[in-house]
Amino acid sequence: DAGVTQSPTHLIKTRGQHVTLRCSPISGHKSVSWYQQVLGQGPQFIFQYYEKEERGRGNFPDRFSARQFPNYSSELNVNALLLGDSALYLCASSLVGGDTQYFGPGTRLTVL
Amino acid sequence: AQSVAQPEDQVNVAEGNPLTVKCTYSVSGNPYLFWYVQYPNRGLQFLLKYITGDNLVKGSYGFEAEFNKSQTSFHLKKPSALVSDSALYFCAWGYNFNKFYFGSGTKLNVKP
Numbered sequence: 001d002a003g004v005t006q007s008p009t010h011l012i013k014t015r016g017q018h019v020t021l022r023c024s025p026i027s028g029h030k031s032v033s034w035y036q037q038v039l040g041q042g043p044q045f046i047f048q049y050y051e052k053e054e055r056g057r058g059n060f061p062d063r064f065s066a067r068q069f070p071n072y073s074s075e076l077n078v079n080a081l082l083l084g085d086s087a088l089y090l091c092a093s094s095l096v097g098g099d100t101q102y103f104g105p106g107t108r109l110t111v112l
Numbered sequence: 113a114q115s116v117a118q119p120e121d122q123v124n125v126a127e128g129n130p131l132t133v134k135c136t137y138s139v140s141g142n143p144y145l146f147w148y149v150q151y152p153n154r155g156l157q158f159l160l161k162y163i164t165g166d167n168l169v170k171g172s173y174g175f176e177a178e179f180n181k182s183q184t185s186f187h188l189k190k191p192s193a194l195v196s197d198s199a200l201y202f203c204a205w206g207y208n209f210n211k212f213y214f215g216s217g218t219k220l221n222v223k224p
Contacts, residue, residue, distance in 0.1 A: 004155070033212065042202050042214035043156070056211045090155055092212075100146070101212060103155035 002027070004093050004104035012110045013081050021076045021107045025093030031055075032074040033101060034066055035090040043090055049074055050096065078109075086111045114139045116186075116203045118215040125193045126223055133188040133218045135203030143205045145186045146212075147177055150200040159201075162186060173197070193222045 005024045013019050025032050031050040035043035048056035049068035063079045072093075078085055088108050092101035116137045125131045137143055144163050148156040160171025167179040177188045188201060203215040 035212075035214075042204075042216050045211050045213060048211065058211065092156075100158055100161055102158060103148075105153075105155045 004091055004102055006089075006091050006104040006107050008107060009105070010108045010110075012112065014112050015081055015083060017081050017111075018077065018079050019081060019109060021078075021089050021091075021109070023074045023076070023091030023093075023104060025072050025074070025091075026102055029093035029095055029102075030072055031094045031096055031099070032068055032072065033092045033094075034074070034076045035092065036060075036085075037088040037090055037106070039087070046076070081111045083111050085109065114205075115213060116145070116205050116215045118201075118203055118218045120218050121216075122219045122221065124221045124223065127195050128192050131190050131193040131197070131220065131222070133201045133203075133220060135186045135188065135215060137184050137186060137203075137205055139205050145177075145179065146204040146206070147171065147175070147186075147188050148202045148204060148214075150202065150217075152199075156202065159188070193220075195222050195224055198222045 007022045033048040034046040037043040045058035046060050047066045052068045066076045068074045088106040090106045091104045094101045118135055146161045147159040149159055150156050159175050160169050162169050162179045170176045175190050177186055179186050198221055201218050204212050206212045
C-alpha cells in the first residue's frame with residue numbers, strides 16, 4: 001500500500017509570494033495533519049483536518065490556511081511568504097482523529 | 113505550558129550496547145505519548161505509543177519505552193544498538209489527538 005504522499009518535493013519561492021502544498025493520505029485514512037519543521041527543531045503543529053473539517057490549529061498566523069477535500073487529500077496554503085517560512089512541511093494521516101499519525105516525506109520550501 | 117522535553121541534543125553509544133533516549137513530559141491529565149524516528153531527508157516514522165495500561169510499551173525495530181508517572185518520563189530504550197539506529201528521535205504528546213506536540217529531538221549516533 002502507498003504511504004502518505006506529498007507534492008512537490010522541493011519548492012523555491014520569493015518573499016511575498018503564495019504557495020500551495022499538497023498531501024494524499026494513506027488509503028482509508030480520514031484525518032490529515034500539517035506540521036512545519038525548521039532545521040534543527042522538532043515539527044510544529046499547524047492544522048488537523050478530519051472529515052473535511054478543521055479539528056485543531058496550532059499557533060500560526062492567518063497567512064497559513066488549509067482544506068481537506070472529499071477524497072481526504074489536503075492542501076496547505078501560505079500567503080505573503082516570509083524568509084522564516086523556509087522549512088520542511090510535513091503531512092501526516094491517521095485513520096481517525098485520535099489515532100497514530102503516519103508521515104509523508106515532506107515538502108522542502110525555500111523562501112528567498 | 114504543557115510540553116515534552118528531550119534533555120539531550122545528542123546521544124553516543126557503541127554498537128551492541130544498550131541505548132536510552134530520554135523524554136520528560138509536563139502535561140496535565142493522562143497524556144498520550146509517542147516516539148518517532150527521522151532518518152536524513154525522510155519523514156517521521158512511528159515507533160511506539162503509550163495511551164494507557166502497561167507502563168512498558170514495545171514498538172518497532174526492537175525499541176521499547178517505559179512510562180513513569182512519578183518521574184514524568186517516557187524514555188526510549190533498546191537492549192542492543194545497531195549502527196542503522198543512528199537517526200533523529202522525537203518524543204511527542206497528544207491530547208485527544210487533535211494536536212500533536214513534538215520535543216526538540218535527540219540525535220542518536222551508534223558507532224561500530
